Amino acid sequence: MILCANPKEQYLSHKDEIKLAIDKVLESGWYILGQEVKAFEKEFANFVGVKYSIGVASGTDAIFLSLKALDIGTGDEVITVSHTATATVSAIEATGAKAIFVDVEEEYFTMDVSKIEEVITDKTKAIIPVHIYGHPCDMNKLQKISKENNLYLIEDCAQASGAKYEDKDVGSMGDLGCFSFFPTKNLGALGDGGAITTNSKELYEKLLMLRQYGWDKNRESKFQGYNSRLDEIQAAVLRVKLKYLKQDIEKRNKVASLYYKYLKDTDFILPKVKDSCYHAYHLFVIKTDNRDKVLKFLEENNIMAMIHYDKAVHMNEAYKIYSNLSITEKIINNILSLPLYPELKNEDIKQISNLCINYKSLKE
Numbered sequence: 239m240i241l242c243a244n245p246k247e248q249y250l251s252h253k254d255e256i257k258l259a260i261d262k263v264l265e266s267g268w269y270i271l272g273q274e275v276k277a278f279e280k281e282f283a284n285f286v287g288v289k290y291s292i293g294v295a296s297g298t299d300a301i302f303l304s305l306k307a308l309d310i311g312t313g314d315e316v317i318t319v320s321h322t323a324t325a326t327v328s329a330i331e332a333t334g335a336k337a338i339f340v341d342v343e344e345e346y347f348t349m350d351v352s353k354i355e356e357v358i359t360d361k362t363k364a365i366i367p368v369h370i371y372g373h374p375c376d377m378n379k380l381q382k383i384s385k386e387n388n389l390y391l392i393e394d395c396a397q398a399s400g401a402k403y404e405d406k407d408v409g410s411m412g413d414l415g416c417f418s419f420f421p422t423k424n425l426g427a428l429g430d431g432g433a434i435t436t437n438s439k440e441l442y443e444k445l446l447m448l449r450q451y452g453w454d455k456n457r458e459s460k461f462q463g464y465n466s467r468l469d470e471i472q473a474a475v476l477r478v479k480l481k482y483l484k485q486d487i488e489k490r491n492k493v494a495s496l497y498y499k500y501l502k503d504t505d506f507i508l509p510k511v512k513d514s515c516y517h518a519y520h521l522f523v524i525k526t527d528n529r530d531k532v533l534k535f536l537e538e539n540n541i542m543a544m545i546h547y548d549k550a551v552h553m554n555e556a557y558k559i560y561s562n563l564s565i566t567e568k569i570i571n572n573i574l575s576l577p578l579y580p581e582l583k584n585e586d587i588k589q590i591s592n593l594c595i596n597y598k599s600l601k602e
């Protein structure tokens with residue numbers, strides 16, 4: 239079976255180094271918030287090109303704690319997209335704030351920034367653009383809109399570690415950047431993990447406290463905090479994988495370029511990339527009116543393709559927020575994510591592409 243994402247292959251690529259790193263932590267006897275987390279935070283901040291990063295327990299927590307650090311909660315509104323992982327919205331709503339959705343651009347899947355100003359109210363406190371699938375949002379316009387309307391800008395970079403907008407890394411252009419290290423992500427741990435990036439010393443110091451009960455150095459709670467710590471083993475694993483992240487993103491781009499090559503001149507609509515963007519290809523999402531049949535045909539041939547996502551967040555029972563999102567509701571019917579991970583072989587990409595094409599010729 240060729241999987242859609244393959245964290246085990248990633249592990250096997252660096253097995254010896256990862257085992258050594260884990261063993262070092264086990265032998266140290268220090269398992270929570272120690273030297274590995276500190277070193278990872280420094281290295282990750284350098285990678286993203288910001289002054290600070292804070293390791294937390296997940297990408298969801300990264301968003302939740304970012305909002306908390308900005309004192310956003312009950313009575314506030316946060317603008318985001320519904321074409322995203324549920325986590326983006328659950329983190330907003332968990333603070334007590336209300337998620338307000340804007341539609342996405344049909345060709346790029348990212349937030350349609352031209353729709354933002356019509357939903358800004360006097361309750362709006364922040365915008366959370368999602369660099370979905372690894373394609374950066376239009377950050378110049380987002381920075382301008384946030385500045386003009388006095389709103390915080392929090393980047394959801396969960397799917398986009400390693401992506402760039404005009405040569406700047408995602409996570410370096412908003413007030414805060416939120417990353418997930420879920421095992422299948424571009425930078426994946428061997429369990430849950432996340433990080434927040436920022437250039438603000440004040441937010442950095444507040445977030446260090448918020449992730450641990452709001453404690454200051456004397457273990458006095460200065461804020462109503464939370465427990466969301468990145469553990470030492472995950473940090474040690476992430477430090478190994480971070481060394482290869484740039485190269486892994488290049489490999490992801492190589493896989494994508496082969497899909498473009500093999501699937502060009504077909505009826506599949508292939509993902510488009512804006513000139514200003516370096517795509518991190520967390521996912522390679524094509525569009526087809528015959529999505530369910532293609533998916534089934536691939537599955538019959540031991541290829542696992544997936545749908546990200548077959549329901550927009552506002553269509554879920556728990557988040558039935560009234561929204562006018564015609565593009566979001568349209569694309570969920572024909573998107574299909576083909577397998578993509580750095581270790582995927584050329585012959586596999588060719589086989590997957592051929593199966594897609596063969597399916598089409600069989601059908602005709």
Ligand SMILES: Cc1ncc(COP(=O)(O)O)c(C=O)c1O
Nearest residue numbers: 296297298323325326396418420
């Ligand atoms: C866009 C987006 N935001 C947030 C998250 C949440 O990350 P985590 O699963 O680490 O909590 C995810 C992960 O699925 C995601 O894809």
